[in-house]
Amino acid sequence: MLNTLTNTKQVLIIIGAFVLFQVEIKAQSAFDSLNLKKAKHYFKTTIFLDSYSKANQKFLKQKETNASNDSIIDRRLGSFGVKQFNLGFYTPIYTRTYYNSDSTVYSNTHYLLTGNFLSMRPTFDSIKDHTLLKYGIGLRIIQNTGKKGVWFIDIQPFTTTDITTKTPNGYVRMANSFIYSHNFSQKFNMRFGLTKSFMWGNRFFLPYLGLRIGKLDGVNFSMQIPKNISLNIPINDKIRFSIFSKPQGGMYSFLNNDSLYYFRPEAKYFNFTHYEILAGIRLDLVFSKNISGYISSGSSTRSNITFYSMEKNSRRPNVPYKLFFYEKSLSPTGFFNFGFVCRFGKTKSYNNDKNMYDVFDINNVNGVGDVNTGPGNTEIPIKKSIKQSKLNLEDIQDLIDVTDQ
């Protein structure tokens, strides 16, 4: 008797599940039969331009009894400044959205194609400016579990080359990140992971530790070690202000056409590394949902440049690959940075979806192409009241029903 009852219950559950499934299919079928054009992605194709400059700093003369490599090359260079221009983009190539088994949790996975083209011009007094390029195409996968977590995987191969003369030179490198972000609440988030980056002047495998206090669409303090530390204050939906500190730098190929590597004149090129810690303020201006810009200024500290030849070092026994033949640390100076961001396309809605806000944030904090600059979180909307908004008749058309009295 008990067995029969259990069997009947199981059959009823199966029939119930089948009926529910049929309802789901039927409910979708009328919608699907309309063959409507729908947005496929949550990310808009985003192109951003960034210009950074730092004035030349004269090298202080040092009293030395014996002429060292450093003092000889110091005299050759005289000063150091930076002019940098970066054009970057990311575009969604595939987005998978689905419900978890209980049909109440909505999760999604985003595959983004990323790319950048960076032109870096270190300016020295006594030698002709070199134009160093760093460019590449990469892939990002961001998985929003729909509950508390977001997974982030970034693969960024890039090439560096010096195009000052036609001499072939350059290296291929890879920067990667693997991060897990956990939203304990809307106001508290932590991130853990690993990153391989060159922005600290050389190849480093670093742990990633992130902490955010405050909502992403409000005032928040974000510490994303080793990428940046910032206090973000949205003034209104058009203006966002932030105070930040972040590293900037990279490893580049540098031609030896000026014979800076004077005791190895046969070397055609060597490695040039540079890093600095920027501390300053940034103002983001949102002109529309798709166009924004920013200006930023502050102080460049702990600036450091090095020259070394990996090729030559690797031929010497018991010598580390990055044994510098020249190193210079510079005193703090000012910098100026501005950028322009343009977004294209229509996306699925993500209003008040805090996990999606975290997806956007993790994508923006981790600059494309291992360049520590980005378009900012301008796709996260800042709340605005109905009275503050400028609506036209087309906007409110959907709100009026013919049956309304």
Add this chain to the structure above:
Amino acid sequence: MKVLKNIIIILTVLLCLAPSKSIAQREKIDDLRATFIAKHLDLSSGESEKFWPIYNELNDKRKAIKKNYRQNLKSYSPSSSDKEAEDLINLENKSATAEAELLKNYNDKLKLVIGAKKLAKLKVLEEEFKLEVLKAQKEK
């Protein structure tokens, strides 16, 4: 100087390629509705986490139905043929059915997440939002 010149050229090209105003404007009303509902619906953080993705998806689908119907309505003129008139009426019927089915389907999902009481409150808030917007327009 050369860099600045290149930046100006790229900015000009991007501005020319920039998307039309209409897409951005359509998104504006959704932002306002979401802010209004979030303020008055009293969702817990667990409910909010599950509610908004489903609610946004429902709104996207409803908007797509309405937009499609309106586009067909705009392209219809008194000189259109009988067949075109028939097609338009059929489309309206299909759109109404699709919207009703969507609502039923998503109401079931939303009820699982926030319960019947809050779902009913949501419906009230949606109506109140319409009135608020119309009132604000009138004041302007």
